[in-house]
Amino acid sequence: MGDALLEVQDLVVEYAGAGRPVVAVDRVSLSLRRGEFLGLVGESGCGKSTLCFAVAQLLLPPARVASGRVLFKGRDLAQIGERELRHVRWREFSVVMQSAMNALNPVMTIGAQLRDAIAAHERVAGRDANARAAEVLRLVGIDALHLRSYPHQLSGGMRQRAMIAMALVFTPDLIVMDEPTSALDVVGQRALMAQIKGLQRRFGFAVLFVTHDMSLVGRYSDRLAIMYAGQIVELGATEAIFAQPRHPYSQGLLMAFPSISGPRQHLQGIPGQPPDLREPPAGCRFHPRCPRVLERCRTQAPPPCAPRGDDLVLCHLYTPKEAERGRLSTAP
Amino acid sequence: MDGSAPLLEARGLTKHFRLGGPFSRRLLHAVDDVDLAIGRREIVAVVGESGSGKSTVARLLALVYRPTRGEIRYRGEPVAGLRSRSQMLAYRGHVQMVFQDPYSALNPVYPAAHGLLRALRLHRGESGRHGREEAAARLLASVGLTPPGEFLRKYPFELSGGQRQRIGFAQALACGPELILADEPVSMLDVSIRLGILNLMAELRDRDGVSFLYITHDIASARYVADRIAVMYAGHLVESGPAEAVLAHPRHPYTRLLLAAVPDPRAPAGAEPSDEVAEPPRVVDPGQGCRFRPRCPYAVAECARLTPRPRPVGAGHLAACHVAEADE
Numbered sequence: 118m119g120d121a122l123l124e125v126q127d128l129v130v131e132y133a134g135a136g137r138p139v140v141a142v143d144r145v146s147l148s149l150r151r152g153e154f155l156g157l158v159g160e161s162g163c164g165k166s167t168l169c170f171a172v173a174q175l176l177l178p179p180a181r182v183a184s185g186r187v188l189f190k191g192r193d194l195a196q197i198g199e200r201e202l203r204h205v206r207w208r209e210f211s212v213v214m215q216s217a218m219n220a221l222n223p224v225m226t227i228g229a230q231l232r233d234a235i236a237a238h239e240r241v242a243g244r245d246a247n248a249r250a251a252e253v254l255r256l257v258g259i260d261a262l263h264l265r266s267y268p269h270q271l272s273g274g275m276r277q278r279a280m281i282a283m284a285l286v287f288t289p290d291l292i293v294m295d296e297p298t299s300a301l302d303v304v305g306q307r308a309l310m311a312q313i314k315g316l317q318r319r320f321g322f323a324v325l326f327v328t329h330d331m332s333l334v335g336r337y338s339d340r341l342a343i344m345y346a347g348q349i350v351e352l353g354a355t356e357a358i359f360a361q362p363r364h365p366y367s368q369g370l371l372m373a374f375p376s377i378s379g380p381r382q383h384l385q386g387i388p389g390q391p392p393d394l395r396e397p398p399a400g401c402r403f404h405p406r407c408p409r410v411l412e413r414c415r416t417q418a419p420p421p422c423a424p425r426g427d428d429l430v431l432c433h434l435y436t437p438k439e440a441e442r443g444r445l446s447t448a449p
Numbered sequence: 450m451d452g453s454a455p456l457l458e459a460r461g462l463t464k465h466f467r468l469g470g471p472f473s474r475r476l477l478h479a480v481d482d483v484d485l486a487i488g489r490r491e492i493v494a495v496v497g498e499s500g501s502g503k504s505t506v507a508r509l510l511a512l513v514y515r516p517t518r519g520e521i522r523y524r525g526e527p528v529a530g531l532r533s534r535s536q537m538l539a540y541r542g543h544v545q546m547v548f549q550d551p552y553s554a555l556n557p558v559y560p561a562a563h564g565l566l567r568a569l570r571l572h573r574g575e576s577g578r579h580g581r582e583e584a585a586a587r588l589l590a591s592v593g594l595t596p597p598g599e600f601l602r603k604y605p606f607e608l609s610g611g612q613r614q615r616i617g618f619a620q621a622l623a624c625g626p627e628l629i630l631a632d633e634p635v636s637m638l639d640v641s642i643r644l645g646i647l648n649l650m651a652e653l654r655d656r657d658g659v660s661f662l663y664i665t666h667d668i669a670s671a672r673y674v675a676d677r678i679a680v681m682y683a684g685h686l687v688e689s690g691p692a693e694a695v696l697a698h699p700r701h702p703y704t705r706l707l708l709a710a711v712p713d714p715r716a717p718a719g720a721e722p723s724d725e726v727a728e729p730p731r732v733v734d735p736g737q738g739c740r741f742r743p744r745c746p747y748a749v750a751e752c753a754r755l756t757p758r759p760r761p762v763g764a765g766h767l768a769a770c771h772v773a774e775a776d777e
Contacts (some may be wrong), residue, residue, distance in 0.1 A: 257729075
């Protein structure tokens with residue numbers, strides 16, 4: 118994959134604690150092509166936000182990358198110095214945080230915060246910075262009049278869009294979005310998603326979109342990565358996963374949404390609850406909740422396998438024969 | 450007591466909040482002129498976006514707020530007539546509430562079952578500790594927390610969000626309620642846990658005959674669990690009726706917008722959504738007229754002049770819209 122914009126290779130992120138470190142991201146590999154929209158789906162505590170922070174090199178102790186690499190445009194982000202990282206971060210990739218309420222400074226106007234972000238990464242005249250700030254606000258559908266507004270004067274949706282405007286000030290190649298819509302209701306969520314997609318079409322940036330709501334990204338993402346208990350358990354084209362989810366967890370997630378069309382049917386959801394990552398279950402981490410559990414699931418961790426092209430499924434149901442397994446685990 | 454009256458009924462329910470300082474005359478119209486009835490053994494869903502007034506309705510019915518205007522009747526009797534402490538206690542026992550955030554609804558320094566045991570003493574007069582613990586264990590088992598003995602001793606931090614919310618339901622059930630007002634009980638929970646709570650509501654209705662007012666912004670979950678659906682917009686009730694009728698034949702343009710915004714996992718490649726940027730409606734001193742008209746594609750001159758009142762558009766199906774047409 119020569120055109121990979123972002124490559125995460127066997128990444129392990131740990132949180133140091135009193136006892137053994139907690140492994141929040143466990144041997145995760147994924148890649149993102151230029152202009153691609155990848156949805157990263159998982160429940161709370163599955164490590165999806167930690168993965169995002171690791172990609173953006175924003176982890177703070179006690180979290181640390183124990184092994185693995187994050188390559189952005191072929192460069193290992195952990196190896197380049199803080200000064201160069203500052204240059205790359207925001208100009209080439211930016212991050213939209215989960216809670217716009219907390220990510221915006223309540224005592225600074227939106228315009229001042231946008232100008233701040235611009236000035237931190239580029240030497241520009243005040244007037245040009247202001248013009249750029251007005252331009253990005255207009256891009257996300259906010260009147261330039263709000264440059265002088267404080268965050269509390271904007272609605273939740275507008276604040277979230279102001280955060281996206283801030284991520285757009287340098288038109289980066291990659292924007293990492295950590296649940297940007299979770300504070301909005303359905304109508305607002307949908308409007309924001311449509312807007313993100315429109316901006317993506319126009320500027321061609323890639324998006325790593327983290328969410329707990331699979332149905333939200335179904336319409337917009339090119340590929341989906343389903344994360345459970347620190348691991349990516351399924352990765353593939355969005356339509357393929359929606360049409361034929363492989364991993365029992367993905368199947369359960371898809372069946373967990375009541376539909377507004379078709380007959381009203383009784384749904385079960387997924388029994389039990391996600392595991393405590395301090396004591397992950399032996400074998401496959403999903404086995405205590407899995408309706409199709411096999412004997413070996415209880416003791417052996419499933420190896421990654423690829424039943425379809427460059428997809429990935431982490432499940433014994435799809436494990437090929439031993440010989441083939443060896444070949445697959447060494448393939449890129 | 451009137452046997453034919455609905456369990457709980459609100460007529461012309463209105464709540465205005467004063468904004469600004471003590472001399473301010475600006476009024477926030479949180480709820481305006483809402484008629485709502487909840488029958489026995491029935492789940493009624495109130496659906497709307499944030500700020501639509503749906504939580505205010507629940508709090509009015511729970512007597513947390515005093516209505517600005519309008520009347521609430523419980524089994525045909527006006528609740529404004531409840532005066533004594535014992536009458537209030539009886540009403541609060543019959544009409545219980547479950548809150549949105551199971552993380553802040555339980556006191557972290559007491560075992561999670563503390564509120565449950567307290568409710569048993571207050572409302573059921575269970576004076577013996579042993580009797581209370583036995584009753585609490587039965588309730589915990591009935592909301593799917595097994596083995597109950599273990600959950601009696603656990604503290605909130607030892608429980609997951611879904612388990613905390615089940616404690617919330619057990620606590621409500623401890624009073625032997627006929628109606629539970631559930632304010633967004635699943636919105637803070639993980640997707641894989643939500644269905645369990647919705648199924649629990651349906652089970653409590655079918656097995657124990659408990660009615661629910663289910664407040665939500667998720668119309669798909671309302672359809673899944675509710676017998677009837679009421680849609681609120683900016684403090685007005687804009688449409689109500691049997692769940693299937695409202696979903697299959699939405700009459701109010703807002704209900705249609707809401708339905709169009711629902712991502713349907715079974716049909717991910719649906720029509721491209723409109724680029725409409727949703728803005729919360731203005732409910733400070735709103736004046737006359739339909740509050741949805743600035744966003745409505747069908748608005749006519751009359752919509753600005755006259756507030757539409759709910760009128761029948763089908764069997765048990767009402768819509769408050771000048772333009773909406775009835776079933777053929």
